[in-house]
Amino acid sequence: RAAAVGIEKEEMLASTPDSLLREQSSESEGIRGRFERIIRDAQNRIVAAVEEEDGEGKFREDAWARPGGGGGVSRVMQGGKVWEKAGVGVSVVYGTMPPEAYRAAKGNNSVNGASNGASGGVPFFAAGISSVMHPRNPFAPTMHFNYRYFETEEWNGIPGQWWFGGGTDITPSYVDEEDMRHFHGIYKRVCDNHDPAYYPKFKQWADDYFLCKHRNQRRGLGGIFFDDLNDRPQDEILAFSTEALGAVTESYLPLVQKHKNDPFTEQQKEWQQMRRGLYVEYNLVYDRGTTFGLKTAGRIESILMSLPLTARWEYCPPVDPTSPEAELVDACTNPRTWV
Amino acid sequence: RAAAVGIEKEEMLASTPDSLLREQSSESEGIRGRFERIIRDAQNRIVAAVEEEDGEGKFREDAWARPGGGGGVSRVMQGGKVWEKAGVGVSVVYGTMPPEAYRAAKGNNSVNGASNGASGGVPFFAAGISSVMHPRNPFAPTMHFNYRYFETEEWNGIPGQWWFGGGTDITPSYVDEEDMRHFHGIYKRVCDNHDPAYYPKFKQWADDYFLCKHRNQRRGLGGIFFDDLNDRPQDEILAFSTEALGAVTESYLPLVQKHKNDPFTEQQKEWQQMRRGLYVEYNLVYDRGTTFGLKTAGRIESILMSLPLTARWEYCPPVDPTSPEAELVDACTNPRTWV
Numbered sequence: 001r002a003a004a005v006g007i008e009k010e011e012m013l014a015s016t017p018d019s020l021l022r023e024q025s026s027e028s029e030g031i032r033g034r035f036e037r038i039i040r041d042a043q044n045r046i047v048a049a050v051e052e053e054d055g056e057g058k059f060r061e062d063a064w065a066r067p068g069g070g071g072g073v074s075r076v077m078q079g080g081k082v083w084e085k086a087g088v089g090v091s092v093v094y095g096t097m098p099p100e101a102y103r104a105a106k107g108n109n110s111v112n113g114a115s116n117g118a119s120g121g122v123p124f125f126a127a128g129i130s131s132v133m134h135p136r137n138p139f140a141p142t143m144h145f146n147y148r149y150f151e152t153e154e155w156n157g158i159p160g161q162w163w164f165g166g167g168t169d170i171t172p173s174y175v176d177e178e179d180m181r182h183f184h185g186i187y188k189r190v191c192d193n194h195d196p197a198y199y200p201k202f203k204q205w206a207d208d209y210f211l212c213k214h215r216n217q218r219r220g221l222g223g224i225f226f227d228d229l230n231d232r233p234q235d236e237i238l239a240f241s242t243e244a245l246g247a248v249t250e251s252y253l254p255l256v257q258k259h260k261n262d263p264f265t266e267q268q269k270e271w272q273q274m275r276r277g278l279y280v281e282y283n284l285v286y287d288r289g290t291t292f293g294l295k296t297a298g299r300i301e302s303i304l305m306s307l308p309l310t311a312r313w314e315y316c317p318p319v320d321p322t323s324p325e326a327e328l329v330d331a332c333t334n335p336r337t338w339v
Numbered sequence: 340r341a342a343a344v345g346i347e348k349e350e351m352l353a354s355t356p357d358s359l360l361r362e363q364s365s366e367s368e369g370i371r372g373r374f375e376r377i378i379r380d381a382q383n384r385i386v387a388a389v390e391e392e393d394g395e396g397k398f399r400e401d402a403w404a405r406p407g408g409g410g411g412v413s414r415v416m417q418g419g420k421v422w423e424k425a426g427v428g429v430s431v432v433y434g435t436m437p438p439e440a441y442r443a444a445k446g447n448n449s450v451n452g453a454s455n456g457a458s459g460g461v462p463f464f465a466a467g468i469s470s471v472m473h474p475r476n477p478f479a480p481t482m483h484f485n486y487r488y489f490e491t492e493e494w495n496g497i498p499g500q501w502w503f504g505g506g507t508d509i510t511p512s513y514v515d516e517e518d519m520r521h522f523h524g525i526y527k528r529v530c531d532n533h534d535p536a537y538y539p540k541f542k543q544w545a546d547d548y549f550l551c552k553h554r555n556q557r558r559g560l561g562g563i564f565f566d567d568l569n570d571r572p573q574d575e576i577l578a579f580s581t582e583a584l585g586a587v588t589e590s591y592l593p594l595v596q597k598h599k600n601d602p603f604t605e606q607q608k609e610w611q612q613m614r615r616g617l618y619v620e621y622n623l624v625y626d627r628g629t630t631f632g633l634k635t636a637g638r639i640e641s642i643l644m645s646l647p648l649t650a651r652w653e654y655c656p657p658v659d660p661t662s663p664e665a666e667l668v669d670a671c672t673n674p675r676t677w678v
Contacts, residue, residue, distance in 0.1 A: 062655070076654040087654065214633040214642070273649070280650075281643075284623040285633060294553040294624060303553075307616070307652040314648065315415040315426065316401070316640050 010071065010299045016063040020071045020092035020127075031162075031234055032125065035149045036092050038238075039129035040073070042245050043090050047075050049249045050088075050133065053256060056081035059088070064299055068095035074302045078309065082140070082260045086133035087305035093298075096121025101295045102152070123153035128166075129245065130289060132306040133252070138272035139259040141172035141179070142220070142279065143252045144306065146289060147245045149238075164237045165227035168248055169206050170255075171220025171279060173272040175327050177338070179255045180221055184338040186251040187224045187244065194240040202226045207335040212282050218332045219282040227288070271325050273312035280311050349410065349638045355402040359410045359431035359466075370501075370573055371464065374488045375431050377577075378468035379412070381486075381584050382429050386414050388588045389427075389472065392595060395420035398427070403638055407434035413641045417648065421479070421599045425472035426644035432637070435460025440634045441491070462492035467505075468584065469628060471645040472591075477611035478598040480511035480518070481559070481618065482591045483645065485628060486584045488577075503576045504566035507587060508545050509594075510559025510618060512611040514666050516677070518594045519560055523677040525590040526563045526583065533579040541565045546674040551621050557671045558614075558621040566627070610664050612651035619650050 021032060047059045057080020065071035072091030077083060102122045128148030135142070147166035154160045170183050184203070191198035206225035210218045224244065229237050283290045283306055293303035319326050360371060386398045396419020404410035411430030416422060441461045467487030474481070486505035493499045509522050523542070530537035541563035548564045549557045563583065568576050622629045622645055632642035658665050 078654055085652075085654070214639050277646070280619060281623060284620060300553050301655050304620075304652060305654050309653065310612070310649060310651050311619075312649050313424075313643060313646040315413075315417055315424070315644050 010064040010066050013063040013065055016073055035127050038242050039090050043088050047088055050086055053253055054080040054082045070094050076305055082135055084134050084136050085309040088131040089302050090129050092127040094125040096123050097296050101292055122155045125151040134308045135256055137260050137262055138173045138264050138268045139262040140256045141170050143170050145248050147241050163228045163230040164241050166241055167225035169223035173275045174324050175331050180338040183251050186247050188339050190243050190247050219279050276308040276311040277313045280307055349403040349405050352402040352404055355412055374466050377581050378429050382427050386427055392592055393419040393421045409433050415644055421474055423473050423475050424648040427470040428641050429468045431466040433464040436463050436635050440631055461494045464490040473647045474595055476599050476601055477512045477603050477607045478601040479595045480509050482509050484587050486580050502567045502569040503580050506564035508562035512614045513663050514670050519677040522590050525586050527678050529582050529586050558618050615647040615650040616652045619646055
């Protein structure tokens with residue numbers, strides 16, 4: 001039944017293919033092929049760095065293909081020494097998607113141009129890398145990144161489009177200002193290399209995007225986020241995306257290294273678990289990638305690998321207004337300028 | 340910001356009012372007042388029965404009011420001996436709601452009749468009781484019920500409407516056929532007292548409604564569900580709703596009593612936690628009441644009190660196809676006839 005909603009059921013592959021594009025395709029020389037190589041290389045590099053930092057955990061690899069075309073490579077570490085769960089997924093998919101999935105991917109506005117009688121699937125190509133890492137220690141932050149390239153073809157009078165999207169954001173359970181200056185500082189430097197307007201704009205965008213509206217609280221302390229980016233030549237946006245993706249290990253791993261052995265109490269661990277509850281709420285209710293994936297009946301294990309291993313929901317948990325927990329809530333409610 | 344989306348922020352009350360309807364209102368004699376008394380009485384009765392069965396845990400009570408009118412009484416037990424978390428909430432709210440909340444409450448179809456330029460809030464009245472109970476023991480099932488009465492007034496050419504909705508459904512982590520015959524048998528009896536067509540129709544409706552489309556699996560083993568019910572006089576549907584609500588303790592408590600002391604392994608507890616993960620997915624992605632609540636920025640602690648205390652998401656958890664865990668997945672995938 002679910003499969004009927006959109007995209008056909010995936011099949012698991014015995015080995016990981018060199019490319020997820022169509023066989024013997026001329027696409028490998030173009031933007032599609034270049035973007036695939038960038039995200040596949042980044043996946044290899046990031047997984048190796050995280051395994052090294054963890055010291056014990058290993059990522060398992062699952063490659064899958066869609067009958068309609070394309071597929072993905074999911075790499076997940078569960079039960080590591082430092083990370084409870086960490087996933088880095090790459091997917092390159094194409095075919096047609098239901099209009100409601102197009103709305104989830106693109107926002108409502110551009111889709112409303114279609115006449116009410118519009119029917120049939122929207123032809124699309126989407127390639128992206130996406131990752132969430134949840135450490136055990138409540139003082140070591142969760143980190144998420146996602147960089148993607150999207151194309152649609154003409155559909156019911158809406159012209160074909162291409163755009164880039166992505167970002168990296170950090171979700172600590174406690175505020176460490178030095179950590180935040182380091183993390184945001186890296187992305188400000190990357191942005192400034194391409195356009196001095198990028199960091200303020202994309203920092204604000206992350207503060208807006210990662211808001212859990214129903215709690216009037218962001219899930220974490222932001223970073224950068226951008227979407228629908230197509231206002232300059234593809235090569236320039238590709239270079240920016242590549243550099244931001246390349247900065248992930250430098251921005252994140254030092255924070256985990258610093259905190260992975262911090263002592264903590266049972267209460268602090270429970271606080272982290274409740275923040276993970278909010279993370280789950282955000283991903284299932286608001287996150288574009290997740291809601292797009294759920295609507296297109298993509299590989300569910302890959303879509304939901306972003307969810308933490310465990311989460312907690314207490315009714316009306318008491319928070320002392322002078323506590324470090326309250327400071328985190330304040331920083332998630334009133335976004336700060338870190339750099 | 341969230342408050343701007345729809346309904347104004349609630350305030351907590353020092354004591355629980357006798358009625359949540361407008362003061363000095365003539366409504367108390369009508370359907371609104373009768374329905375409020377029924378759900379308030381049921382809340383008292385069910386809470387008392389659950390406390391008695393638990394033996395240790397006590398429900399705390401929070402009463403709240405909305406500046407726009409109405410309010411609610413939330414009663415939550417956390418950390419009981421038998422139940423990890425159990426909540427029974429009553430709310431009586433009225434005012435105007437955003438069109439997107441109307442869509443969530445009523446389904447899309449009836450709202451599409453409004454012209455595209457339709458604006459302003461939809462005047463509504465909604466009263467309901469809603470509950471989820473999560474026991475500790477993985478062999479004792481989670482249970483949910485919700486019974487509600489809804490009215491809208493004329494809005495942008497759509498005539499005012501009234502309807503009843505509700506149901507009770509059961510979510511075990513393991514299949515116990517005797518339990519299911521008991522639980523479904525009670526609701527078949529209640530339905531048959533009102534219309535022999537009700538049980539087959541509402542059992543099927545529950546099987547359809549509680550489907551996690553993205554996993555092609557129901558969250559549990561069903562029960563009854565109905566919505567938009569307005570095909571006979573209000574009194575008759577009120578009598579049916581009242582009897583179904585009255586059957587909750589008889590249908591559920593014997594199952595908990597039977598299993599609350601069953602021995603279990605750590606693996607069985609983890610399996611229960613993963614089924615709770617699916618429960619969270621269902622509530623945040625599909626459940627009408629939750630999505631309505633999130634969109635109208637209602638009292639978030641009341642809306643999310645249905646979530647379990649803890650949940651778990653493993654990547655690709657292995658399930659032996661001959662195991663009791665696989666049998667539960669099969670029963671959630673291919674709904675069975677229990678009575």
